[in-house]
Amino acid sequence: MSLAQAVSTSDLNLSSRAIAYFSMEIALSPQLPTYSGGLGMLAGDTLRSAADTSAPVVAISLVYRRGYFRQQLSEVGQQSETDVPWTPDQLPAAGPTVTLHLQDREIHLRAWRFDVIGTTGHIVPVFLLDSDLDANDAWDRKLTDHLYGGDSYYRLCQEAVLGLGGIALLRALGVKPEVYHMNEGHASLLTIGLLEERLNGRSLSEVTDADRDAIRQQCVFTTHTPVPAGHDQFGLDQMNQVLGTDRAAAIEAAGGLHNGLLNMTYLALCLSRYVNGVAMQHGKVSQYMFPEYKVHSITNGVHAATWLSPSFQELLDAEIPEWRIDNRYFRSVYGIDPARISAAHVKNKQRLFAWIARRTGHYFNPAVLTLGFARRVATYKRAGLLLHDPERLCALAEKIGGLQIIYAGKAHPADNAAKALIRDVYSAAAKLNSDSLKIYYVENYDWELGAMLTQGVDVWVNTPRRPYEASGTSGMKAALNGVPSLSILDGWWIEGCAENSTGWAIENGETEELEANSLYNKLEKSIAPLWSNPNAWARIQQHCIGMNGTFFNTQRMLSQYITNAYFPTGPSHFTVEAHADSDEGYSLTENAFVPAIK
DSSP: OOOOOSSOGGGGOGGGOOEEEEESOOOOOTTOOOOOSHHHHHHHHHHHHHHHTTOOEEEEEEOOTTBSOEEEEOTTOOEEEEOOOOOGGGSOEEEEEEEEEETTEEEEEEEEEEEEEOTTSOEEEEEEEEOOOTTSOHHHHTTTTBTTOSOHHHHHHHHHIIIIIHHHHHHHTTOOOSEEEEESGGGTTHHHHHHHHHHTTSOGGGOOHHHHHHHHTTEEEEOOOOOGGGSOEEOHHHHHHHHOHHHHHHHHHHTOEETTEEEHHHHHHHTOSEEEESSHHHHHHHHHHOTTSOOEEOOOOBOHHHHSOHHHHHHHHHHOGGGGTOGGGGGGGGGSOHHHHHHHHHHHHHHHHHHHHHHHSOOOOTTSOEEEEESOBOGGGOTTGGGSSHHHHHHHHHHTTOEEEEEEOOBOTTOHHHHHHHHHHHHHHHHHOOSSEEEEEESSOOHHHHHHHHHHOSEEEEOOOTTOOOOOSHHHHHHHTTOOEEEESOTTHHHHOOBTTTEEEEOOOSSHHHHHHHHHHIIIIIIHHHHTOHHHHHHHHHHIIIIIITTSBHHHHHHHIIIIIIOTTOGGGOOBOOOTTOSOOEEEOSSSEEEOOO
8 A cells, every 4th residue: 555645745735724733652643653542642643633524634743764673582482673674765754854953953854745634535644754854864864764763862962853943844834733632741842942942043042031932832742751761861962962052051940851861741831821631530630640740540442443344344334324423323233232232242253363374374263252462562560460360360270161372562672671571471471271271462562453452352461560560552543443441540540440331440469469369259259250150241332332432532632632621712713715726624623623614
């Protein structure tokens, strides 16, 4: 499939784009390695819903010519990584070359454009910055090669490209949005770019409180991690070295330093008028972490049309076709015979198992209860909790007539503790696999595998250590496909768990042993009995879609951003006249931007 689009940049009428969305990673297509995990998937789903609802959005990210990485696992589960190279020449080039001044040198940047196209044909253009130009020196040409690669110097240079270079590109394209949305702190240097623009050539030493407040009124910031180590920090020497003394002084004056370090989260916090966490609980945790700032909550969602399986799309298109333009129609799933929902899931499960068999040579039994555990590998996500008591797990599997567990997930190349977790799962599988219990780890967790797993397993398992799960979206994708969750009450699951209806909560315990016991008890006494009753299980599948699918989607999420964060003063704050020869007229409604009537 060609990724290039026929529409020219000039034909998009970019001057009408009121919202600029900046993200270090964006999952745009299974063909493009421009994302690593949940943050990028959320960004991509947000933009897909923006396109569906005709929102006036433009997005900025980096091109990543060498991708994140492809994961290979040895026979004992040792992870190794290889690049995922691709050539952006298949995308249309966008706009003129812009120049970023770092240290005592100039870095020249061009951009490639990927069009996210909505259900009505509306385009949200995503501009991917690229430093691989002949005019740059050899090191700078590789600045946009690797997502989350290199050392801290490389990372700070990348974040300067995203924030400062992104602002320069928007201006070169004639785009002056009303709102700049920073999806995580990686993009927070855009605030310095806006200050530089406001001063129009004057020194940053002349910045006043009024200047900072003017920038603050344009910026929205979403924080995604309750783990302090997850917030990018850089030494002051490195800040001065990369950004220069004027920018460094401006960052310090704004409040962007914390504990003697440049903290990208604090820079975003101090120069944003609206800050939010990505679930109600995460908003509370973030408020505790940053008590001097007001932190709101907008719970994440997923893009329904991207993550619904073909069998469910076929069913819903026949029964409630309006779901594609309004996800609230998922509530109407209660008008569908639960047996038809169950039959759609059976197709998903068979499709998953056939796909795994082709890819790995390992076979699973569609008649056996199957659990899925797949996500970025990190110690706090506790992939081993499900295997905490091997003897009890084996006995449980035999008692309920069999159990299958499918694992997947990548560890960051520098995270040796996470890599050890993968080896632990491999070791457990080698010891425990039997006629009644089958455990298998599928390598190279990516878009395709993530979709297959969330659509095809019977129960989605999530075992983070509280309160470190900011939101989580894989369980939302599972719910859309009628798959209930068995999860720790953290992140989105606090809002999504209706016990014995949409899934089950693993009770909070003071020790891992207590939480593992709760997990096993729920499997044995709640899940297995319901699984053995097809009619009761079909009703649970129906509740997952009707209750959770209706809410945990990016249509609802984006509408909350628009009304609560972007334009809180209401429709009169933003009006663009419709033009007869353009699709770029908008009106602000209660739920989303929609094309204005022409």
